[in-house]
Amino acid sequence: MKGLIALLSITILITACSQNTNRQEFAKAENASPAPAVTPKQSAAGMKLTKPTELLPEITEKYSGIKIEAVNKNDGSKIEITAPFGQKIPIGSTGLEITTSSYFTSFTMVDGGVKNVSMEESNPAAKVIITDNGSQLFDGWLFQEYPDMHPFEHPVWKVVLAGAVKK
Known part of the structure; x- marks a missing residue:
């Protein structure tokens, strides 16, 4: 029973921490400038x-x-x-x-x-x-x-x- 409670606690802790990270990343993405226009890229062999x-x-x-x-x-x-x-x-x-x-x-x-x-x-x-x-x-x-x-x-x-x- 103690093992089950410990496992549950760890799961809750990890979930809580990851939710905060996701919110921070989402906020950064909202404030970021728009992506630059896509231009044709070249491979090392010169193929676009x-x-x-x-x-x-x-x-x-x-x-x-x-x-x-x-x-x-x-x-x-x-x-x-x-x-x-x-x-x-x-x-x-x-x-x-x-x-x-x-x-x-x-x-x-x-x-x-x-x-x-x-x-x-x-x-x-x-x-x-x-x-x-x-x-x-x-x-x-x-x-x-x-x-x-x-x-x-x-x-x-x-x-x-x-x-x-x-x-």
């Missing part, structure tokens, strides 16, 4: 911080689109297509269509966004929109090296990034 739907000139100089593979979950059959940047195209006879809005050869997440840290194909990723009869089913990133990270979910088809199409 981008919006996910932006195609970098360095990418479009070297690549014209991406390679997509659609795997039928029921029978294992595969459909491979080339998806040019910015164009909505059918994924074979699946009834699905894909639009590629961005491609990074070396995708990384940073505070405030995403960026391509180099032109070396170390972590290829493509920002795509997948639709079915005009209804958007997916708007996200497909990762070539990590196809199960934030995958496209569909009852029949698994759509993965298979690579990029060089010019």
